[in-house]
Amino acid sequence: MPTKRLDKSSDAMFQPYYDAAAEQRFVLPQCGSCGHRFWYPQTSCPSCLSLEWTWRDTKPQGRIFSWTEVHHPFNEELTETVPFLVVIVEPDEAPGVHLVSSVRGIEPGELRVGLPVVATFAAPVWSDHMLPVFEIDPARV
Amino acid sequence: MAQTVNTSKQAVISGTGESRFSRRSDAPLARLQLDAINAALTDAGLEPGDIDGVFTDGSVMPVSFPIDVAQTNAGLHGVRRVGQFATGGTGTALAVMEAAKAIRQGDLHAALIYFGVDWGSSQPPYSFHDRYRAKVLYEQPYGYYGQALYFATIARRYAHEYGYTMDQLARGLGQIAVDHRANALLNSNAQQSRSLDLDTYLAEGMLADPLRRYDCCLQSDGAVALILTSEEFNSHKDRPAVVVTGAGYAADSITDESFFSQNPLFTSLPSAHRSAALALSNAGVTVEQLDFVQAYDCFTPSPLMQLEALGVCAPGAGIEYVTAGTAIGSDLPLNTHGGSLAQCYLLGINHISEAVRQLRGEAGAGQVKNASKGAVMMAPGRDHVTLILERS
Numbered sequence: 001m002p003t004k005r006l007d008k009s010s011d012a013m014f015q016p017y018y019d020a021a022a023e024q025r026f027v028l029p030q031c032g033s034c035g036h037r038f039w040y041p042q043t044s045c046p047s048c049l050s051l052e053w054t055w056r057d058t059k060p061q062g063r064i065f066s067w068t069e070v071h072h073p074f075n076e077e078l079t080e081t082v083p084f085l086v087v088i089v090e091p092d093e094a095p096g097v098h099l100v101s102s103v104r105g106i107e108p109g110e111l112r113v114g115l116p117v118v119a120t121f122a123a124p125v126w127s128d129h130m131l132p133v134f135e136i137d138p139a140r141v
Numbered sequence: 142m143a144q145t146v147n148t149s150k151q152a153v154i155s156g157t158g159e160s161r162f163s164r165r166s167d168a169p170l171a172r173l174q175l176d177a178i179n180a181a182l183t184d185a186g187l188e189p190g191d192i193d194g195v196f197t198d199g200s201v202m203p204v205s206f207p208i209d210v211a212q213t214n215a216g217l218h219g220v221r222r223v224g225q226f227a228t229g230g231t232g233t234a235l236a237v238m239e240a241a242k243a244i245r246q247g248d249l250h251a252a253l254i255y256f257g258v259d260w261g262s263s264q265p266p267y268s269f270h271d272r273y274r275a276k277v278l279y280e281q282p283y284g285y286y287g288q289a290l291y292f293a294t295i296a297r298r299y300a301h302e303y304g305y306t307m308d309q310l311a312r313g314l315g316q317i318a319v320d321h322r323a324n325a326l327l328n329s330n331a332q333q334s335r336s337l338d339l340d341t342y343l344a345e346g347m348l349a350d351p352l353r354r355y356d357c358c359l360q361s362d363g364a365v366a367l368i369l370t371s372e373e374f375n376s377h378k379d380r381p382a383v384v385v386t387g388a389g390y391a392a393d394s395i396t397d398e399s400f401f402s403q404n405p406l407f408t409s410l411p412s413a414h415r416s417a418a419l420a421l422s423n424a425g426v427t428v429e430q431l432d433f434v435q436a437y438d439c440f441t442p443s444p445l446m447q448l449e450a451l452g453v454c455a456p457g458a459g460i461e462y463v464t465a466g467t468a469i470g471s472d473l474p475l476n477t478h479g480g481s482l483a484q485c486y487l488l489g490i491n492h493i494s495e496a497v498r499q500l501r502g503e504a505g506a507g508q509v510k511n512a513s514k515g516a517v518m519m520a521p522g523r524d525h526v527t528l529i530l531e532r533s
């Protein structure tokens with residue numbers, strides 16, 4: 001599995017997300033100047049251009065923004081994995097952020113844009129690392 | 142800034158050349174590209190030494206067939222300006238825009254623009270985005286891999302935002318695929334040679350729901366070359382001159398890496414709206430005056446969003462619009478050569494050579510009657526170019 005895909009030395013900007021996920025924490029870059037949470041990490045805040053931002057704990061819940069069920073393996077390493085669901089989640093505390101993830105415990109036919117989801121942590125279909133994956137949040141359906 | 146068209150010089154696309162297009166060619170990319178360049182020189186009635194500018198895209202060709210190699214093998218000994226622009230399809234359209242400007246200003250006499258790929262025989266283009274660390278680290282672990290997934294999630298969100306059922310969405314996207322195929326059957330250099338009907342489209346299984354096989358472009362080996370000259374350097378006074386009368390480029394303040402998942406509008410292309418308005422404005426042309434549109438069609442939702450950006454229909458009305466049909470014979474035919482979906486996937490440069498063919502009246506069975514004005518739009522991403530071409 002593609003552990004090699006994570007090269008810590010060259011990915012200092014991206015690594016804290018993985019470190020937090022390993023501790024089952026969901027974090028996003030948050031601007032220290034205007035408070036904007038953004039995605040993906042970049043050198044300056046996309047809202048106010050401040051260079052002072054930090055990774056901040058973020059409530060691990062949101063809503064399904066869009067999704068697809070993948071039937072064709074676009075990489076041969078995914079041949080045994082299809083079909084699988086990919087979702088894009090908009091976190092409640094970070095409007096405008098589109099978090100690519102997966103969803104578990106729901107049939108594709110029941111999936112709807114707007115459904116409330118909550119994160120748990122597990123290795124997704126094409127990684128050995130603990131990362132946020134989502135489940136339907138029964139408390140908010 | 143808006144360019145004025147009433148300068149003393151106009152930029153004419155006076156030569157086009159296409160290699161044979163196929164899924165897998167026996168010839169290497171270099172040979173296909175040289176075939177296209179030589180065909181363009183012949184078409185323009187120019188010698189290799191007449192070319193004084195060489196332009197291509199800034200990401201694909203610099204690796205696979207860079208300008209020094211192209212120039213050397215084509216014998217272009219008079220070059221005094223080169224340029225590489227943007228990425229892939231946007232880059233070749235931007236090259237036309239920049240070459241046209243240099244010609245209008247009198248800086249160049251004859252500019253060559255070239256582009257080709259051998260992605261049909263070498264490898265599918267999915268790994269092209271492995272260069273982006275955010276995609277590798279934050280998207281691919283979930284299997285969000287392959288550009289079809291980007292457009293699958295865009296299409297589903299589009300249906301949600303504008304209140305289309307998934308069946309309405311399927312019939313709209315399917316009609317795009319069907320019409321592209323019908324157009325390709327009228328083109329002599331198209332990879333697809335069998336017809337496609339909507340029932341066959343709908344019976345296909347999903348690749349990435351809601352996209353099916355025929356929503357995805359071909360994989361191809363092929364190359365195209367274009368030559369722009371001033372009007373006085375256009376040696377063919379006997380046929381209509383195809384003039385670049387309008388061109389617009391716009392780029393959003395978002396990285397390539399982020400665009401497809403993080404585009405704030407998600408179901409529309411802000412840069413395409415801006416580039417289209419610029420191009421129409423500096424050509425002094427309205428959408429109603431256009432006789433065809435060639436729009437980058439990597440996946441069926443892509444031309445849909447660009448037609449909306451051009452103002453052919455309102456944002457969200459695209460599915461309704463394409464369901465009514467956009468094949469040759471309709472009011473405003475889309476991708477008259479079959480596009481990347483059915484002619485050949487060359488990241489859109491074949492859309493430009495097709496536009497020239499139409500405006501010269503040389504499109505044979507696929508000719509749009511009395512075509513005198515057309516738009517070319519490339520590509521669906523953070524940046525976008527619209528060209529307005531007219532027969533003079």
Ligand SMILES: [Zn+2]
Pocket residue numbers: 031032033034035036045046047048049050
């Ligand atoms: Zn800020």
